[in-house]
Amino acid sequence: MEGASGDDFEDQSDLQASKKRYHRHTVQQTRQLEMFFKECPHPDEKQRQELGRELGLEPRQVKFWFQNRRTQMKAHHERADNSILRAENENLRTENIALREALKDASCPKCGGQLTPGEMSFTEQQLRIENARLRDELNRVSALVAKYITRSAIPLNILPDFPFDITATGTSDSVAVPSILEVASRPGGVTESEKPVIAELAIVAMEELLLVAAETDGALWSSVDGTKEVLSQEEYFRQFPRGLGPRLMGMETEASRETGLVMMNAAGLIDTIMNVGRWVDMFSNIVSRAFTTQVLTTGVGGNWNNALQLLYAELQILSPLVPTREFFFLRYCKQHSERVWAIVDVSIDGLRDNPAPQLRCRMRPSGFFIEDLQNGYSKVTAVQHIEADHRQTENIYHGLMCSGAAFGAKRWLAILQRQCERLGIMLTNNISARDLGVIPNANGRRSMLFLAQRMTSNYCAGVSASIVHTWTTLSGAGEEDIRVMTRKSVNNPGEPPGIVLSAATSLWVPVNSQRLFEFLRDERLRSEWDILSNGGAVQEIARVATGQDPGCVVSLLRVGALNTSQSNMLILQESCTDASGSLIVYAPVDIPAMNLVMQGGDPATVALLPSGFAISPDGAVSQRTTQEGGGAGGGGGADLAEASSSSSSGALLTVAFQILVSNVPTAKLNLESVATVNSLISSTVQRIKTALGCC
The missing domain is CATH 1.10.10.60 (Homeodomain-like)
Structure with missing residues (x-):
């Protein structure tokens, strides 16, 4: 073999030096x-x-x-x-x-003989x-879900078009009515014969959403006092005879729409809404739980365009007094132009059931119309159109539910705007030392926000009257009933193991909701209601704003012992507020664990049991006062005058605590623990009333 020349060696050396060095991320x-x-x-x-x-x-x-x-x-x-x-x-x-x-075996239907070429039998x-x-x-x-079937001129009614009483538990003594969860969880998924019906319903629902969201001539929507729009039922059924058919007996209509700017681009919003896990995290105030039962199409072009899913969701009001609403529905996403998207939800509860499931509510075409503004923002129009049975609603929540504000478009859009603001702040890295305060770096700030987010989601998941919760009613010290619930915490990330006792009560307070929120979130006034602080001074040692509203903030509080300068407790607290209501959630935290989080450590390692308050404005107190012949919640006329000049100014307050009563998951709950938490929540409510002058 001939030896290589010196030039050849130099060429090989240059070739090796020119090879890219791949960087392996840590x-x-x-x-x-x-x-x-x-x-x-x-x-x-x-x-x-x-x-x-x-x-x-x-x-x-x-x-x-x-x-x-x-x-x-x-x-x-x-x-x-x-x-x-x-x-x-x-x-x-x-x-x-x-x-x-x-x-091969085809024969003539007349003579039974073998068919000759060119003949075509009926078979x-x-x-x-x-x-x-x-x-x-x-x-x-x-291809596109819109190509599932050709359009049909026959009216599409998924549910029976005859009225029936939704309070019935069955059609006869021998036929049991299935629940919504049973229908959604049925194995096997959608059959081939059901796919065309679902596809047609998706198309009809999308067309309806677009028309309802964009209507401006006043035929469908009429303004009330310039602040609220009301849907004309007569015009609605005239324009949209297809879909779910007529309104069911015993149900009331809740229809609303709201438009606003959201601090997230259209692609991010679509990803959030179409991913059921991120959707639940974004709307944890409303969605107690949800899961995808079947994905019919994943979309085309690598995005969510023409994606079609079947979902089950349970929507909540943050109170143990208000039953959750269950929906089995399809979700259809479609891109209408380069910058315009729409996502529609519509119930399909009665698709495969005879009899239909026991319905307390159902969803007509609702969802989001999204226009990308190319500056990081989107213009979003939210539409909510629900039919629900209000007959089992508790008295103090009757006005909120019947007004449609509990699950209306304004609430969905307000939470979306607030959560997107929070997310934008969480992802910000360019932060001045003045804004960081005692938090060492941006990673510590982000970890603290993630921990607060998990704390708030945990609180929301444990305070509602979900079908997975079994609440027991206790007699409170005042006029309010206290609901208690126990659960075992075993291998739950972010929670201490053992028996957890949850206690909650809801009441009407004759105080403006904003005044109540400012009182409860002010650390300087905390000793007036927080029994566990033992009268000690509370100092805010770190804070991170989570929105433009000054009430949206995550704080780290130090609670000092009475008559001493030493701190013996840290409290992580998140307060947030929007047009639909307010939340104040807090939990005691371990000092070494919190120091690790503020250094940028993993927030999932910190065990929390959150407590707090959920506040909803009440704009229907005057209506309830007329019906009952007096004020609600025990407030007098002088207190109402002090709270606001309007007799309808009031707030719905839910107080909830979570306490670890035993660190052994197999232990049994004793009556002493129940009595302790009963006294704790009753005393807290009484202190709040006293401090606000509404006893």
């Missing part, structure tokens, strides 16, 4: 990138620079990482679509084989039609 860098990607999969240049500076990476490296991650997600969706296509193709092949076998004709239908089925799965 575990911490990958974790931070994944966390950011979940919230914002399309960061702009400024965000990439800030993230790269924080993680020690070049902006170009951050850009390539996000590009690769989006490619992985797109490939995942494509693989899922391909598996559906393969299954449908296999079904079509099987049907074609059966069709060919049937054609062959039907088989050809069936074959064409199967081909269309394959095309419908791979």
Whole structure:
């Protein structure tokens, strides 16, 4: 063999030197990138620079990482679509084989003889039609959901079009009416015969949502006092005769729409709403739990366009007195232009049931109309159209529920705006030392916000009258009934193990909701109602604003012992408020664990049992006063005058505590623990009333 020349060695050396050196990210860098990607999969240049500076990476490296991650997600969706296509193709092949076998034995229907070429029997004709239908089925799965079926002029009524009494428990002594959860959890999914009905309902619902959201001529919506819109039922049923059919007997209509700017682009909003887990996290004040029962289509083009899902959701009011609302519904997402999207939800409770499920509520086409403004913001129109039975509503919540404000469009949009503001602040990295305060860095600030978010979600999940909760009513010291509930905490991340006792009560307070919120969140006034502070001074040692409203803030409080300067307790507290109501949630925290979080450590390691307050404005007190012949909640005329000049100014307050009564999950609850929490919550309510002068 001939030896290589010196020039050859130099060329090889240059070639090796020119090879790219691949950078392997650390575990911490990958974790931070994944966390950011979940919230914002399309960061702009400024965000990439800030993230790269924080993680020690070049902006170009951050850009390539996000590009690769989006490619992985797109490939995942494509693989899922391909598996559906393969299954449908296999079904079509099987049907074609059966069709060919049937054609071999085809005979004349008149004489019974073998058919000659060119003749077509009735059987062959039907088989050809069936074959064409199967081909269309394959095309419908791979193409747009709008191509599932051709439009039909026959009115589409998913539920029976005859009125029936929704208070009945069954159609007869021998037939039990299924629950909404049973219908949604039924194995097997949607059958082939049900897919066209669901697809047609999705198309009809989307058309209705677009018209209802954009209507401006006053035929459908009429303004009341310039602040509230009312839907004309007569005009509605005239324009939309298809869909769910007439209103069911015993149900009342709750219809509303609201438009506003949201601090998130359209792509982020679509990802949040179509991902059921992120949807629950975003709207934890309203959605107590939800899950996807079936994904019919995942969308086309690597995004959510024409995605169609079946979901079960349980919506809540933060009170043990108000039963949750259950819905089994389809969710359909469609991109109407380059910058315009719409997501519609509509109930399908009676699709496969005879008799239909026992209904307390159902959802007519509702959802979001989203227009991307290309500046990081979106213009969102929320529409909520629900029919519900109000006959079992507690008296103090009757005005809130009947007004439609409890689950109305204003509440959904207000929470969305507030949560997007919070998310934007959470993802901000360019923070001055003055804004950080005692928090060492941006990672510590973000970890503190994540911990507060988990604390608030835990509080919301444990205070409602969900069907998974079993509340027991106790007799309180005052006029309010206290509901208690126990649960075992075993291997629950972020919670101490053992027996947890939850106690809650709801009451009407003749005080303006904003005044009540400011009183309860003020650390300087905390000793007036917080029994556990033992009269000690409360000092705010760290705070992070989570929105433009000064009432939206996460605080770390130090509670000092009475007559001493030493601190013996830390409290993490989050307060938030919007047009729909307010929340104040807090929990005692371990000092070493909190120090670790503020250094940027994992907030999932901190065990919390949150307590707090949920406040809703009440604009219907005057109506209730007329019906009952006096004020509610025991407030006198002087107190009402002090709270507000309007006799309808009041607030609905829910007080809830969670206490670990035993660190052994197998232990039994004793009556002493129940009596203690009963006394605690009764005393807290009494102190609040006394401090506000409404005893």
